[in-house]
Amino acid sequence: MLILRDASLGLTRFEQFRTSLGVAPNILTRRLKALTEGGLLKKVRYSKTPPRDEYQLTEAGRDFLPVLHVIAAWGRKHNGAGKISDLIDVETGAAIEPVVVDNKTNAPLGSRALRLVMPAN
Incomplete structure (x- = not known):
């Protein structure tokens, strides 16, 4: 990573x-x-x-970058030693806080109960 x-x-x-x-x-x-x-x-x-x-x-590597950003955000929040870095929007200069959301509802995945269903053969 x-x-x-x-x-x-x-x-x-x-x-x-x-x-x-x-x-x-x-x-x-x-x-x-x-x-x-x-x-x-x-x-x-x-x-x-x-x-x-x-x-x-x-x-595929570029598609993985948002995953890295979310992992880094988790680390910044939970590492216990404080923030190591911020993720900054280059256009606005504002710090961003990445989250994973459902593409259909825009609801953060961490806020809902989920279950994994395997596709039928």
């Missing part, structure tokens, strides 16, 4: 991710491979000699 967060902030290159996350290169390589195979990132060649790739969010 932190790689996707960093990609959403404009990081694209291996060294940028490694520096930001402080993770060992072999672990970062495995995670980038998993995110690429999972369709959340795509590799794009930016240098032929030497061969170098960068990582860009795919549509």
Whole structure:
């Protein structure tokens, strides 16, 4: 999730991710491979000699970003140490508080009782 967060902030290159996350290169390589195979990132060649790739969010990766924002909002509310960051609307400059809502009713999902129903075969 932190790689996707960093990609959403404009990081694209291996060294940028490694520096930001402080993770060992072999672990970062495995995670980038998993995110690429999972369709959340795509590799794009930016240098032929030497061969170098960068990582860009795919549509699926961009669709996951609201999930990250909601998880971060939960963390800001419940981490016990106070807020670490705010999510700011670039156009208005206002802080936003992301919530997950039902697309049909616009009701926040956390405010209603729900049940999971498996589709019939």
